[in-house]
Amino acid sequence: MKKITFIVWLLMSCLGWSQVLVINELDCDSPGAENMEFLELLSETPNFPLDGYVVVFFNGSASGNNSSYFTVDLDGYVTDINGLFLIGSNSVSPVPQFLIAENIIQNGPDAVAIYLADDLDFPEETVATIDNLIDVLIYETSDPVDQDFIDIFSQDPRFENIEQINEGPGNNPNSIQRFVDMDDNVFYTSTTPTPRQLNDGSGVVLNGISIAIADTQYNEDDSFEITFTSETPVAENLNFNILLDNFGFDTSDFTGDTAITIPMNENTASTTITLIDDSADEGDEVAKIRFESLPAEYLPLNNNLKIRIVDNDFTTANFGTPVDPTFTMVASTQPSGYYDSLDGLADTDLRQAIQNIIADPNVVRAQTYADVLDILVDADENPLNSNEVWLLYTEQGRPKLDVQTSSDNFEKWNREHTFPRSRGGFFDIEEDEIADGIDIFWTTKADSLRHGNSDAHALRAADATENSTRNNDHYGEYNGPAGNAGSFKGDVARSVLYMEIRYNGLEVVNGFPDITGQLGDLATLLDWHRNDPPDDFEMNRNNIVYNWQKNRNPFIDQPLMVEYIWGNNVGDTWNQPLSVDGNDVSKVSIYPNPTNGRVLVSGAKPSTEFKLYSVEGKLLKRFINVEGSIDLEVASGLYLLQIKTGEQTAVKKIIVD
Template sequence: MFKKILLTSTLLLSNFIFSQIVINEVDADNPSTDTEEFIELKSSTPNFTLDGYVLVLYNAGSSAPYSGNLSYYTIDLDGYVTDINGIIHVGNSGVSPAPAGVIPNSSIQNGPDVVALYLGNDIDFPLDTPATATNLIDAVAYSNSPSKTPTNLMTILGITACSIDNATANSIQRKNDGTYEVKLPTPGMNNDGTGIPITRINITTSVDEVDEGNSFTITFTANMVIAGTDLNFTYVLDNGNFDSADFTGDLNVTIPVGQTTVVKTIQLLNDGINEDDEELKIYVETVPSGYMMNRNNVKVRVHDANFIVQPWGTPLNPTYGIVSSTAPAGYYSSINGLSGASLKQALQDIIADPNVVHAHTYGDVEFILKESDVNPLNSSQVWLMYVEQPKSKLDYQTGNTNIGVWNREHIFPQSRGGFQDGTSSFADGINVWLPTSANDLLAGHGDAHHIRAEDGVENSFRSNKNYGTEYNGPTGNAGSWKGDVARALFYMAVRYNGLNVINGNPSETPTGNIGDLATLLQWHQQDPPDDFEMNRNNYIYTWQLNRNPFIDNPDLASYIFGSNIGQPYTLGNENFETSKVVVYPNPTTDYIVIAGIEAEAKAEIYSITGQKIKEASFTNEITLSVSDVTAGVYLVKIFSENSSIVRKIIVK
């Protein structure tokens, strides 16, 4: 009985969905450079919201870069609404009337192909997704040749007919009986010529991005000459923190009878305050009867002119010794002289102390990253780790698509760590926290020491791959993130019971393991902690009240995971660790100066592969010649009073 009820409900829901929205017209344009392509949808009721729908374009051919029966383009329809006639179209900017959504020229292939409408989002259909009938609402098969039809795609999607459009001037249009015909295009209107006549108003801007203090223009354009009486309406620009105090300009619009266009100039004001980038939103609330806003809610990015530049470098152009550790005196004193399991346990007792350490939510991490991962060259941006580039804080992912946005990357993947969705996505701030301990594995879900700002698409591609054996970053990547990753994983393996960094390429199950340890130890040596990473460690400490010890004391890694396992660890003089030891000039061609030490010291220079090429003893300061050294990246290790630090230098 239950199965019958479920089946009946499913069929009713399916029929209801199909009656609500269909693909009404497709124009692939056909010339070699297509400029008037569009896809039109029609709803059975006017003003139908398309939230939760997506258009997917499938290629039936096998030529590169696409293979047969796979997706090649998606158009997410969230935010779109059909008009009073139930019509909406998306297409190239050259389509008239202007489409509600603009796609690049030549986006729609000439066929044999299929356009399909689904319940879902573009993130559900990445490039080369196999065709599927799951959640399919409607689909249209088409070709520019009668001898070529997308037969396999039609079978998969349940399509029984293929329309042939082999003329530039035609489009494929749905008739009232549900079949399709080919005739002259009718974008933005009913295919049978019925419906309420609508004058559409489109918004365009002179720029998509503008610096604070500059001006730009907004153009309001009607798709036909205004008749009868002047068209009058108002618009607003307010959006979030952007309000009337941020600009001057006329917000009243009049398009006179006999005209189609009016232009408004907006002057942005420089308020002299660092408040990060903002977005203004051009929005017309109402227009007179018989008119429709064809493109509304148009956003313009406003770059803050008062961003802060820090004295330290990005991970791609790192600096060393400018940012000092803010660890309190004696923070690591309890590990001095210990070895093996005792050393690891003592370190865990510090960074997982239930009487001190705070656990925060995954929602809080968004706001932590906007400070901890800020681009040193522009405080309006965050630095994206794997792709090694900045991104505006405004571009944080809030919807279902990860394209063109940044999000939160778990360096120890959630699925491997066993803490998937372990904390709330609600941000409750620095002053609200939960107690935690070494056994509180779920807190790893919101532990900022192993979560970084990252490009959304790259984050998805990285997934839960092991490092070194499976994932080494984007092609051509400089690898400025590799040491950071190693130290984050070392931290996790000490902070939480049940997490391990091991050799090889461990599988996802059982949970708790990630590799490759040998690679990560090498990355840790080749990419030592820089000022960006130390600043990050310092900021996260203000929230979580624990630190990543492998940033503060890089040599700890070899005593817990590497070649010095079992040997006593000597902490030495902590004041030396945080002193202003400098190595300059950097980059250099002839020499380096090591200064900032008020004691006897020793310096060793290593190649990136670990070969010692120079060493010298000195007191207080020394100048070392590197004129005989091959151009490249080198590590300078400085010892003093049983302590050591590492600085990276570049020899040109």
């Protein structure tokens, strides 16, 4: 890209070194992932304490209203030996003294300012002000001039001639740098970034130290080497310590020397870390290698290197994954009589009665959108590996640690709305960003459409890239990635059908509508529901979500009910005898399941009666006086086998291959 240099002279001699703290350099837009953005402050004297100062970033876009979107409280921080203080992500090199997430700093036209104030004085969406202003930079990325910002900040006599500074067009490689000429006039130049260096090349030249590791993932009981290299040989022995602890990973999880010495006149040293293979199922963990102490003459060129420690003590569930499903292994935890109020009802009365249960404001709870992540790591846990979640569309496990936390979505997982936000009209509020746990919740009702944004019955762990590919497509338009086994189809059908009943204003319809509140295609989803019945994985997640939200997805517990609301039995009176889960009352065992047509029977009395039903509730066959086995003699598909002994009745789902 052609280098763009833009110099603006500000004829304000009072803005020279009469200020104790200024904005020295800004990189608001870097090529690609924009992970190299930073803000650099400069103090008049080195090692200057920053207590009492706050940095505020303002959004000058049409929707930003010249108001704050991010603040950095500088209390407790000090500029370095050159008077510099760098704010940026861990990807910036040298590593900033204050770390923020990648891609936080917005492109222009925006502004950033220093105030003698507290971050609490600038809650989100606070309009820019000159009160207690120390310094300000209005900047752009080849955008129109934001006259509003100029009008606001020029009210301060020190900034009466303030201009908007251009860093360059989008994805430019430059930064905006501040200079002072011989007459104390301040000007800015857009040029090659120089983080943690004085813009004019003066000052103490600091020796950079880098950390290197061979791999980013190891198993328990592995050993690995960490190498430290300085840019130039050290003039005397350089002693420093490193840390590896991070959340649950601590000194009990490894052995090795964390006190490092680079000998005089040399530029490298290393240490070997051995991971301890314990017997505890702690889940996969992340060690974070970082400098604990470096003398002022040295800079960490990189820091906070993450190493994944794969725990070999993961557990497996007693039920299968959606692509290799099991049935009847997981019992519903619905309270006794949970659905009794539905018996004898039909059509709109049945719909309303279901809603009265699953949207009861006296019982049902709404959690925050951040809480959903905690729900999903349990509800969508991979039955084959307790350290992974099971991904909805791509039908595979992925480490729980690989949740998407930045713009990088490669091989990450995130929260997928089966009923898309944009189609449902859902939204969130600032409090939704706080994971406050199972015991803190909102009261919710059928009209609380906002809470559809965080309803875990309709949120699933999904591959972040595939989630983006699906976008807000209707089902039928979107049928999953190429070659999928279709194990997700019944799950998403039941989740979006649940949403129609749970929230007023939502509807699942035929076709592909473009009306907020509507989602298609109903015919496709009914077909998916019938051909991919609820399995143990789905029942387990229904139980877990119920524990948080205190409501259930009735179409998992009572799959035949779908036919009475949308399918072949609309208008018929609903009764639930075929949907009672009798696992806790029946001692009769039916196996194998799935079966090729013959099932073996154990624990049955001579008087036990067996009735085979289709999923639509049609009686197909009846068996009595069963001795050891039953030849079902039906086509491949899902069936319901009712077992009755005396007054006890149980129903088992049977898959015929």
